[in-house]
Amino acid sequence: MIESHAPAPPGAPPPWVGPPRLPVRxxxxxxxxxxxxxxxxxxxxxxxxxxxxxxxxxxxxxxxxxxxxxxxxxxxxxxxxxxxxxxxxxxxxxxxxxxxxxxxxxxxxxxxxxxxxxxxxxxxxxxxxxxxxxxxxxxxxxxxxxxxxxxxxxxxxxxxxxxxxxxxxxxxxxxxxxxxxxxxxxxxxxxxxxxxxxxxxxxxxxxxxxxxxxxxxxxxxxxxxxxxxxxxxxxxxxxxxxxxxxxxxxxxxxxAAREAVYGEDVRVALQTGVREVALTGGTDGRPLDLYVDGSLRVSGRDEDRYHEALVHPAMDGPHARVLVLGGGDGLAVREVLRHRGVRRVDIVALDPPVVDLARRDPALSRLNGHVYGDARVHVSTQDAFRRLRRPAPVPSYDVVIADLPAPGITASAKLYSEEFYGLVRRVLAPDGRLVVHAGPVSPRPRVFWTVDATLRAAGLRTTPYRVEGRGPGSAAGPGRTAGAARAPHDWGFVLTKKARPPGARP
Incomplete structure (x- = not known):
């Protein structure tokens, strides 16, 4: 018998495919x-x-x-x-x-x-x-x-x-x-x-x-x-x-990995939802550091310098009602409450675990002056953008403090948009002030000036300023990634007021 080697017709199965040999239908x-x-x-x-x-x-x-x-x-x-x-x-x-x-x-x-x-x-x-x-x-x-x-x-x-x-x-x-x-x-x-x-x-x-x-x-x-x-x-x-x-x-x-990232003195490490919160130091004379999702939010080495620069320029004027966006650690609120005449402080913070630590952790609550025990302080754990967009009337504020993650972090980009600043502008009193943490200036000047330009586009008059840290390797506030070799040496802020319409009296 002679085997045929003629080519298979178009659409025919490959020659190695035999009849199915399955244990089921x-x-x-x-x-x-x-x-x-x-x-x-x-x-x-x-x-x-x-x-x-x-x-x-x-x-x-x-x-x-x-x-x-x-x-x-x-x-x-x-x-x-x-x-x-x-x-x-x-x-x-x-x-x-x-x-x-x-x-x-x-x-x-x-x-x-x-x-x-x-x-x-x-x-x-x-x-x-x-x-x-x-x-x-x-x-x-x-x-x-x-x-x-x-x-x-x-x-x-x-x-x-x-x-x-x-x-x-x-x-x-x-x-x-x-x-x-x-x-x-x-x-x-x-x-x-x-x-x-x-x-x-x-x-x-x-x-x-x-x-x-x-x-x-x-x-x-x-x-x-x-x-x-x-x-x-x-x-x-x-x-x-x-x-x-x-x-x-x-x-x-x-x-072991957490100790390698944050150091050996991790006191608190908890996972809530998709967020990881860690506290290091704060005892035996060691400075306290607070990390959220690997980003350094608070450094006890010079957090006072950061928060004083953020809050005090904006408090120069009426400040009976203050809105703090972010700042669940309570440190910006600590600086607000140092001013007489403050009647109410509303905090809108996205991180419930950070707020809970700021209330309960002895070292962190001591650092923020136990602000959550003050009857004037009211906290809401929700997205700041959603809070300002809600249809219900929002009271006007004399001061709005945006203590938010650095603008270079993509998840917080919407909080540095023209639309967001327009929403903030709606809740500002006629002579109200808004101050924005705009990230480090030296390594990212373009980002800083983009924030300034966005605020002006939203109809706000801007006064940008910059504050240096106390020394190399120091950092406070949002924006430092855990494990970074060197932290930012400065912080940029933009203080704003509502722009007056043409022809209006100063």
Whole structure:
């Protein structure tokens, strides 16, 4: 008998594809493959968001970090899809091995990034060595592995029941996009609040490994040799063992990393929602430092210099009613209450844990003069932008003090917008004053003058000024990232009043 070597007709299946050898009916097998697509897509998006969130937490620049992670990942996904075309002949084994590797890399990525940052403190410019490059490396590796899933899953679907390419692609991407939606919603609303960044990433890796391993070893086990089945089983068990061990040790790891970042005298460290608050010092003559999400909010070395410069120029004039935006630590309010004639101080602070510490921690409450025990002080823990936009009438204030995170931090950008200053202008009394912390001047003069220009565009007359710290390495107020080699040596402020209409009397 002579074997024919004539080319296969167009649309015919590849020569290595034999009849399906499944332990279940084709319809059930197809459902299981699409369910695995759903789970893997959810895990893949969690990995992406985890990298963005951790990098933003460490640097404070979420736009840059999201751009780097997502652009590198999308590029890598395309390369991974092309590379996986060569693996279609062994689609089941390749997919199982790929998911085990993806679970290990994605599950451990957050811990590896945080460890390098904590023990090197090297997260400088965009392309600095250390964690920045590791972020790109993890984004590239995870993107390659996620991209390689698509052609392999397509091959597995077609192995079960061949159909036109358009229908198979539609089914695959429907499951993929719905899974991405679930992963994207689970990350901020479930994983972060309940488990935290590190444990959440490792749990995601475990789910990824179980889903991929179960699909291949359960549904496509007859496509594997006995040796291949054992190798894949051992690989998945090893990955799950690594992730389980890391999860057990995560508390000790976080404690050691926190000490490496903040110093050895961490007194208070708590996680509320997605925020981490840490207090160091404040006892035995050591200066108190307050960190929120890795950013130094208060330094006992010269916080008085910062808060005096922020508050006292604005209090020169009527000051019966004062609104403090931010400043949950109570230190700006301490300076406000030193002025006679203050009848009411309203604080709008976004961080309930900071306010709670300012009330209860002996060192911090002593530093702020126990202002939360003063009957004139009223606090509201909500977003300042939302508070000022509410339709209910807002009382007018003689003084508004914006003691907010530095404008270079993307999450606070809306609080330095023309619209926000317009809202503040509405609540200012006719002779009221607004003072804005506009970040350090020396390293970022363009940011400082942009804040000044935005205030003028909102119809306010501006008086910019600058105050130096007491010495090298000192800092107070928002804007210093934990682990930075040197802190800002100055702070910039802009004092404003309402601009009078043309022809009005001074």
């Amino acid at each position: 084709p319809a059930t097998g197809r459902f299981l493959v699409l369910a695995c697509v759903f789970v893997c897509a959810a895990c893949g998006l969690v990995y992406e968001l985890e990298l963005v969130a951790l990098a933003s937490y460490l640097t404070g620049d979420s736009v840059t970090q999201a751009s780097v992670v997502l652009s590198v990942m999308v590029f890598a996904m395309g390369i991974g899809s092309l590379a996986a075309k060569r693996l279609r002949r062994h689609a089941a084994m390749a997919f199982g091995a790929l998911e085990a590797l993806l679970a290990l890399v994605g599950g451990c990525s957050a811990m590896a990034l945080y460890a390098l940052f904590a023990w090197t403190g090297d997260w400088g410019g965009l392309w600095a060595s250390g964690p920045r490059w590791l972020l790109v490396a993890f984004s590239l590796a995870i993107g390659l592995l996620i991209g390689a899933e698509v052609p392999l899953l397509m091959e597995l679907i077609q192995r079960i029941r061949r159909q036109d390419a358009g229908g198979a692609v539609a089914d695959l991407f429907a499951a993929d996009y719905v899974g991405a939606l679930v992963g994207g919603l689970a990350f901020p609303f479930l994983l972060l609040p309940l488990l935290g960044q590190l444990t959440g990433a490792m749990l995601t890796g475990a789910v990824n490994a179980i889903a991929g391993g179960a699909l291949v070893l359960g549904l496509f086990r007859r496509d594997l040799t006995p040796r291949a089945r054992w190798l894949l089983l051992v690989a998945n068990l090893a990955v799950l063992g690594v992730l389980a061990t890391a999860t057990v040790l995560v508390d000790d790891f976080e404690r």
